């Protein structure tokens with residue numbers, strides 16, 4: 001479960017990125033996080049991945065409290081959250097297989113576990129047979145699917161994606177979003193940050209609308225920016 | 228630990244991605260160990276020679292010829308009381324003559340040699356070779372002693388060699404350790420820089436700092452290990468060559484060189500420990516700041 005309660009965050013340069021944000025996403029739910037540029041969406045994602053800590057308020061991530069977490073617990077918290085970035089962040093000189101293996105070995109998985117898990121996850125994201133390809137041999141949509149596979153390999157409770165379709169054309173964006181919806185249907189909590197209104201409206205999921213660091217709308221349906 | 232094979236192979240991969248820098252890091256470690264080892268071994272051998280001298284090199288004090296036998300023997304207690312004197316042995320004229328004849332008379336040439344040619348004497352061992360000059364002077368001042376023969380030149384030579392080797396090795400060790408630490412740490416910094424994307428991903432998926440650190444520690448350890456093995460081999464060759472050179476030289480022959488076979492184990496251990504420590508310290512230096520992100 002993800003829960004933010006009256007969260008404030010001011011960056012060192014004085015920018016008030018979040019001014020009292022509260023919302024909750026239950027296990028197994030799907031939520032879009034939308035809002036204009038600079039409204040604080042990526043800041044929320046960074047709080048959920050433990051990259052930054054809140055100045056005020058509480059951030060709960062799958063049982064860990066980000067504001068007063070012990071240093072040694074941060075890796076454990078991160079293992080419960082799979083992260084997907086706009087720019088994929090694949091290792092260019094590693095094959096698809098090795099990119100996924102890196103993520104698994106990093107948390108201590110044995111070679112045997114890796115060999116068993118990777119084909120399953122690649123099948124899930126529709127990349128069977130691309131094990132030996134390098135990222136630059138794949139289309140943008142395929143690369144993002146590798147990144148999704150990497151976020152999934154360690155079986156996280158939650159997947160957070162910060163503009164996963166920002167670098168993709170509309171057709172591919174729809175594919176990726178559909179994949180995330182399928183992953184959610186299999187039981188993983190999914191939180192997706194996006195700008196793309198048509199896409200959001202197409203799926204008819206819960207939409208959390210941010211503006212200038214506060215939540216100004218939260219409900220199932222469509223993404224309509226208020227005047 | 229179940230991941231040790233993984234850390235090791237990652238460490239090797241790190242090394243190979245920077246072939247030239249890795250070569251430089253190993254090379255500098257070898258050079259450091261070799262120089263440290265050589266000076267330490269020179270100092271060690273000088274010390275061994277000094278200890279042998281301590282046992283064998285005696286001050287000989289000749290008794291004034293005008294003294295009677297009784298008077299000559301009576302000096303013994305006065306000699307023993309001189310500070311720095313370890314033991315005193317009286318050698319009579321007759322004994323001195325007999326020893327001389329036994330040592331040098333191969334053809335019976337000296338069989339008629341009279342004991343009167345020799346003088347009563349004392350063979351004195353001293354506690355500290357470095358004080359030989361002062362002790363010899365003090366012995367000479369004892370009443371009834373005519374003349375003292377002390378072979379200072381060799382002793383002084385060994386002491387100088389040992390002191391110089393010690394000073395140089397301490398100064399060099401300090402400088403060289405810093406240099407090799409710096410080179411190793413910079414080589415590993417290159418790999419951390421190369422792999423910063425990988426490290427970032429590892430952190431995102433929840434790798435611990437310890438886990439991220441290990442391959443780099445292994446890389447440093449391998450530098451240290453390879454460096455110490457190569458240095459040990461070269462040290463062995465160098466030592467053997469120098470020992471042969473000294474044994475084959477007429478004037479230098481009296482220097483005793485401890486055979487390498489007798490000291491290889493401590494030398495190997497020293498190289499291994501210093502090499503590994505430098506390697507590990509270098510890698511920790513390289514990744515220390517990196518992980519604080």
Ligand SMILES: Nc1ncnc2c1ncn2[C@@H]1O[C@H](COP(=O)(O)OP(=O)(O)OP(=O)(O)O)[C@@H](O)[C@H]1O
Nearest residue numbers: 011012013015017036037038039040041042043044
């Ligand atoms: N590291 C930082 N240091 C200082 N200010 C920052 C930092 N990161 C973000 N900000 C500022 O905080 C505010 C919120 O930024 P954030 O990245 O969360 O917005 P966003 O909703 O993700 O925007 P976009 O849709 O453009 O990605 C912005 O004003 C931004 O300039």
Ligand SMILES: [Mg+2]
Nearest residue numbers: 041042043162
């Ligand atoms: Mg953003």
